[in-house]
Amino acid sequence: MSDVMPTSELPSRRSFLRTGTLAAVALPAAVGAITACNPDLAARQPTVPDDHAPGHDAAPAAAGPKTARERADEMDRHHEAGIKAFPAKTEGKGNQPLAPKMVGGVKVFELTCSEVQWETKPGKRVKAWAYNGQVPGPQIRVREGDRVRVLVKNELPESTAVHFHGLEVPNDQDGVPFITQPPIKPGESYTYEFTVPNAGSHMYHSHHNAAVQVGNGLLGAFIVEPRDRSGEPKVDVDYTMILNDGVHDFTLNGKDFPATEPVVCKKGETVRVRFMNEGMMIHPMHLHGMHMTVIAKDGWPQPMPWKCDTLNIAPGERWDVLIKANNPGTWAFHCHILSHAEAPQGMFGMVTVLVVQDATTA
């Protein structure tokens, strides 16, 4: 089941930190451009004219209000610091593959819901409600037709339930309290079991007090590979990107820029991105430098693949795209509702990069 995912899913921050690839190789265009525009402040200050505040030159730099140039330099320092910190190391990583236990031909997954402290960006720890201590919860990946059992243990201070979003399961496995099952009370466990009916990029999440519980982190990817793989694209990187916008602010896979994870590939490779929106807002995800070819919506193949560079991901939606990585460099990849991505203090939230390594940098 795992021949598509493991090597490509996680070419991540860890390998960057080990090799220094991003700092040394992948980001020179971005960082170099910033640093080139921002050499030593003190050396330039007396001689650089201030176009935005004519006449300010008479005021001493150390006293009185800051000049426009000083304010610009201060803002630019914050922006540069954020870029240079990327990809920032934080404690905890969500969306990690969850290996099932095989019991009599059934793939058994165990999910424990509990409260944890989750670091979304360096130094920022928030209360989270997590499956198996991860935000997003661990990635469940199975094949169409598999028999699956999901054991849910609730260690939260309130009831919960798990809905398998996008899966066309029998009604009594749909995970909606008082419609299809009783709530799973604190301290209780509950078992779901079904034969996986339809392939695609799906999700699982709480369906009880969900605006709070999903916002707190009770969500994860449920990816179903088709039984017949003849129509599947051949990809080198298969990357799941889960968007959220609850109490943890704007996050990609549970992390806030600069702690988000770069998507990394080599020139000529094909990257599959599975966007999933677990938040309550729309997020038009925009890739610089290359287009995306949309191949599936909510797990269903598109009748005809189509191209875009900005793809709106509405709450609950999953969109699968392919990116032919033919343009080397480090490319910004972010939500284009700009208040979800950038502030005077620099970039934050739903920002990452696509790194396309060419032969000289790989």
Ligand SMILES: [Cu+2]
């Ligand atoms: Cu957004």
